[in-house]
Amino acid sequence: MPVDAKTVRRIAHLARIAVADEEVADLQTELNAMLAFVEQLSEVNVEGVEPMTSVTPMALKQREDKVTDGGIADDILRNAPAREDHYFLVPKVVE
Amino acid sequence: MSDLTDLTLVQARDGLHGRSFSATELTQAHLSAIERARELNAFVSETPDQARAMAKAADERLGTGQARPLEGLPLGIKDLFATRDLRTTACSHMLENFVPTYESSVTANLWRDGAVLLGKLNNDEFAMGSSNETSIFGPVISPWRRRGSNTPLVPGGSSGGSAAAVAAMLCVGAVGTDTGGSIRQPAAFNGIVGIKPTYGRCSRWGIVAYASSLDQAGPFARTVRDAAVLLTSMAGHDPKDSTSIDLPVPNYEAAIGNSIKGMRIGIPKEYRLKGLAADVEQLWQHGAQWLRAAGAEPVEVSLPHTKYALPAYYIVAPAEASSNLARYDGVRYGLRVPGRDVIDMYQRTRAEGFGREVRRRIMIGTYVLSAGYYDAYYVRAQKVRTLIKQDFEDCFAHGINAILTPATPSAAFGIGEKGAGDPVEMYLNDVFTVTVNMAGLPGISVPGGLSAEGLPLGLQLIGRPFDEETLFSLAHVIEDAAGRFAPAKWW
Numbered sequence: 001m002p003v004d005a006k007t008v009r010r011i012a013h014l015a016r017i018a019v020a021d022e023e024v025a026d027l028q029t030e031l032n033a034m035l036a037f038v039e040q041l042s043e044v045n046v047e048g049v050e051p052m053t054s055v056t057p058m059a060l061k062q063r064e065d066k067v068t069d070g071g072i073a074d075d076i077l078r079n080a081p082a083r084e085d086h087y088f089l090v091p092k093v094v095e
Numbered sequence: 096m097s098d099l100t101d102l103t104l105v106q107a108r109d110g111l112h113g114r115s116f117s118a119t120e121l122t123q124a125h126l127s128a129i130e131r132a133r134e135l136n137a138f139v140s141e142t143p144d145q146a147r148a149m150a151k152a153a154d155e156r157l158g159t160g161q162a163r164p165l166e167g168l169p170l171g172i173k174d175l176f177a178t179r180d181l182r183t184t185a186c187s188h189m190l191e192n193f194v195p196t197y198e199s200s201v202t203a204n205l206w207r208d209g210a211v212l213l214g215k216l217n218n219d220e221f222a223m224g225s226s227n228e229t230s231i232f233g234p235v236i237s238p239w240r241r242r243g244s245n246t247p248l249v250p251g252g253s254s255g256g257s258a259a260a261v262a263a264m265l266c267v268g269a270v271g272t273d274t275g276g277s278i279r280q281p282a283a284f285n286g287i288v289g290i291k292p293t294y295g296r297c298s299r300w301g302i303v304a305y306a307s308s309l310d311q312a313g314p315f316a317r318t319v320r321d322a323a324v325l326l327t328s329m330a331g332h333d334p335k336d337s338t339s340i341d342l343p344v345p346n347y348e349a350a351i352g353n354s355i356k357g358m359r360i361g362i363p364k365e366y367r368l369k370g371l372a373a374d375v376e377q378l379w380q381h382g383a384q385w386l387r388a389a390g391a392e393p394v395e396v397s398l399p400h401t402k403y404a405l406p407a408y409y410i411v412a413p414a415e416a417s418s419n420l421a422r423y424d425g426v427r428y429g430l431r432v433p434g435r436d437v438i439d440m441y442q443r444t445r446a447e448g449f450g451r452e453v454r455r456r457i458m459i460g461t462y463v464l465s466a467g468y469y470d471a472y473y474v475r476a477q478k479v480r481t482l483i484k485q486d487f488e489d490c491f492a493h494g495i496n497a498i499l500t501p502a503t504p505s506a507a508f509g510i511g512e513k514g515a516g517d518p519v520e521m522y523l524n525d526v527f528t529v530t531v532n533m534a535g536l537p538g539i540s541v542p543g544g545l546s547a548e549g550l551p552l553g554l555q556l557i558g559r560p561f562d563e564e565t566l567f568s569l570a571h572v573i574e575d576a577a578g579r580f581a582p583a584k585w586w
Contacts, residue, residue, distance in 0.1 A: 001471075003462070015417060015461040016424070016438070017454055018446035027458065030518055034459050037519045038406040038472070044479050051477035052484065055308055055535030056295045056560065061337050075196035079428035088426050091437045 001039075002032045099124035104168055104267040104321035111157055111167045118157060118167025122150035122211050125169045129213060129265045132238075134586045137250075137260040139174050139232045140182055141214040149211040156209065165328055166209035171266040173257050174215040175222055176202050176312075177301040185303040186230035187220045189429045189448030199301025200333045201270065201312045208328040213266050217256030220450045221420065222277055222305045225524040226513065227255025229452045234510050238263040238582040239285065242549035248507045251281030251524075254315070258285040261315045262582055268316040268325050272302060274309045275408055276503075276528030279540035282315055283502035283553025286542045286580035288322045288570065289315045291528075293561045294535035295340035297326075298333030306415035307338075309408075309532040317579065319541060319571045323347035326563065342561060350564035351571045356390030358569070361490050361498040365401035366527060368504065375501045375552060378543045382499050382554040385576035386569065396495060398486040403479050404530040409522060410463050410476035411533070416453075417460030423448060455518065484534040491559050497569055500527050502553035506546040527555060537563045541570040543577045551580050 003011070008028045012019040019027065073086045082089035099121050102110060110116055126143050146169060153167035177183045177195035184190045198206075206212070219229040226249035227235040235255040237248040239262070250259040254271030258281035261269050271278045273291035282289025290313045297312040304310065314325035327347045333339040362383060367376075383393040425431035425444035432447050434440035449457065463472035490498065504526055514521030531538040536557055543554040554573055558566045 001468075007462075008458075011458050011462045011465070013442075014465060015457050016421075016441040016445055017449070017457065018439075018442035027455070030455055031459055031462070033517050033519055034409060034455075035462075037522070038410055038476075041403055041406050041410070041475055041479055044400070044403055044475075044482070046475060046478040046482070049478040049481050051474050052308075052480040053477075055484070055533075056293070056338070056340065058295070058338070058340065061334070063334075072196075076427075078196050079193055081425060081429070081431035090426055091434065091440055093437050 002035060003028060100128045100264040102267070103318050104316055104324060105318065107168055107267050112162065118150040118153035118211065119147065121167060122146050122169045122213070125213055125266055132263055132265055132586050135236050135238060135259055135263060136233055137217055137235050137256040137263065137265060138171065138214045139184065139186060139217050139256070142181065142212055146211050146213050153209055153211060163207070163209035164324070165205060167211060168209070168267050169211040169213045170205060171213050171216045171257060171260045171269040172202055173218050173254050173269070173271045175218055175272055175303045176270065177303070178202060178212070178215065181215070183215070183303070184231070185221045186218050186232055187449065187453065188231050189423050190303070191231065191430070193428055197301060200298035200335060201302070201329050204328055204331060205270070210328070216260055216269060219253035219255065221303065221453050222253040222272055222274055223416070223452050223456055224252040225276065225280060225521050227252040228510065229450055231450065235259050236510070237285065237507055238586065239507060239550055240585065247510050249284070249510055251284035251507060253277040254281050257315050258282055258287060258289065261285070261287050261317060263586070268314055268321055270312060270329065271315055272310055272312050273532065274305050274412060275532050276525035278313045278315065279502050279528045279538055279553070279555055280524055282540040283542070284507040284551065286551030286582070287315055287317050288319050288539065288541050289313060290322050290326060290539040290563065290566065291531065291537065292326060292330060292563055293537045295338050296330045296537070296561065296563070298331070298336040298339045300333055300335040304419040306412040307419060308415060309412060319567055319574045320348060320351045323351055323567045340561070345564055347563060347567055350567040353568040354390065355386065355568055355572055358391040358496040358565070359494050360386050360391050360393045361396035361495040362393050363396050363398045363401065363498060363500060365398050366500045368526070372505050374546045375504060378552050378554065379499070379501050382543055382573055385573055386499065388576070389572045391569070393499065394495070396490050396498065398490065398530070400479065400482045400486050401530055404483050404533050405522060405526055407476040407479040407483070408529045408533060409459070410472050411480065413456040413460030414464050414473050415460070417457045417464060420453070420457055480533050483530055487534045487536060496559070497565055498557040500555045500557065502527060502540040502555040506548065506550035506552055531557050536560060537566055539566040539570045541573050542580050543573060545580065
């Protein structure tokens with residue numbers, strides 16, 4: 001199932017990656033090379049096979065539902081590109 | 096004093112305990128070696144002040160008989176492990192100025208045991224690559240060269256800096272991560288030992304995530320025993336990683352020298368690829384002979400879904416990457432490129448922050464997870480993954496103790512030689528290693544000999560889940576038979 005230029009733009013939008021017009025053709029070629037490579041999976045009989053959900057069989061750990069961490073707002077904001085007090089700053093999203 | 100860098104980790108440990116030299120002298124020797132080897136571009140951050148302070152503390156402990164298992168041993172850390180107050184970049188423009196406020200669990204374990212941090216090591220951007228050529232800091236140059244040639248070679252990847260630094264004797268050992276072969280392939284290319292433990296053996300907490308169901312941390316070292324010592328410290332249960340296993344950590348060093356008599360070693364016929372290089376094929380046969388001579392029994396086995404592992408990997412890994420890397424949005428940390436509005440900011444940030452290979456993998460992952468394609472690609476790949484794992488389980492159920500394969504289909508190649516036009520050409524490097532990640536098994540790469548051009552070639556041993564000990568015992572037999580390999584110093 002090769003992708004066309006329109007699909008490349010759609011994927012780029014879904015992935016939130018800006019793609020310039022002149023990049024589309026190369027990306028299309030590369031993505032199609034990868035898709036052609038994975039195409040061979042269609043010859044495998046997977047009838048009745050369970051998809052893997054856990055590589056090592058283990059029960060997901062549970063713990064008491066209580067706060068174990070917190071009070072580290074300064075740490076969390078330390079690498080923020082833009083902040084004010086204990087808030088991350090972003091461009092206006094609501095008019 | 097520079098000959099202190101020739102010591103293996105265990106020799107250095109013994110020397111420190113015998114007071115033949117101090118941790119400060121050992122660390123200084125390595126810091127000087129790092130300075131002289133900048134041409135290799137193995138380190139992306141050097142931390143000499145921190146190293147000297149840690150060495151000084153180690154000397155105090157050694158002096159009062161309170162030495163811990165790795166006391167005073169200088170290590171390098173792949174720049175994918177978060178190190179507190181020390182820039183951690185994943186070798187990406189996206190994280191170029193990221194300074195964690197926390198320490199990864201694996202590195203915390205190393206410092207708990209007394210190790211000394213020399214600096215952070217180069218890798219492929221976000222661990223996506225097999226040659227260390229996708230790093231924002233530029234490629235690592237292998238300390239190895241082809242016989243009679245000056246052509247710069249790749250050290251392999253993605254943990255290329257880790258492997259090159261250990262082979263060039265810039266540190267006594269190093270830590271890397273392996274998602275599809277990123278420890279075992281560079282270890283093989285550099286003539287050293289590297290082990291990817293069973294999924295769950297080492298905590299993934301604090302490691303920059305690539306593909307969470309495949310990523311595992313592991314050590315690089317110049318001997319099998321050294322690697323065993325490092326893994327013993329790195330491994331262990333961590334409540335902060337829900338996939339970390341709550342099993343006791345054996346003393347892996349104790350497995351070195353254990354008899355392998357009567358062990359059944361699977362030789363998978365599907366790994367005998369058409370056009371496999373003659374020297375690789377010959378090495379594989381030597382490996383089987385060495386194990387037979389030590390009393391093991393090589394038997395042909397079948398892993399019928401082998402050829403589907405790499406294509407399935409190139410669905411599963413990018414899918415997980417597209418999800419994991421969604422966090423890099425220019426809001427909470429990392430690069431921000433301003434835009435017209437918030438969506439434009441995301442898109443510009445991610446276009447500029449991620450390199451070409453990373454963008455490519457995020458996009459393919461986004462595609463295979465998108466509406467209408469999820470079942471055809473992602474679910475099918477996860478079903479194939481189940482079949483790949485069953486292949487191994489069938490072998491082990493028939494009494495196979497471990498599986499022997501080549502580590503890579505060829506020796507190291509030149510910088511810029513592969514993958515320029517077709518990304519798949521580069522991906523084929525991992526054809527022998529990627530099956531192991533897909534099945535969550537442990538795999539060790541151990542040097543076996545030199546190629547026709549004088550470059551190292553590695554053998555891979557694949558074990559049962561959580562049976563790293565058998566791998567260390569077997570790898571040690573190979574090491575004893577094959578000898579050790581070091582590059583001629585040119586830098």
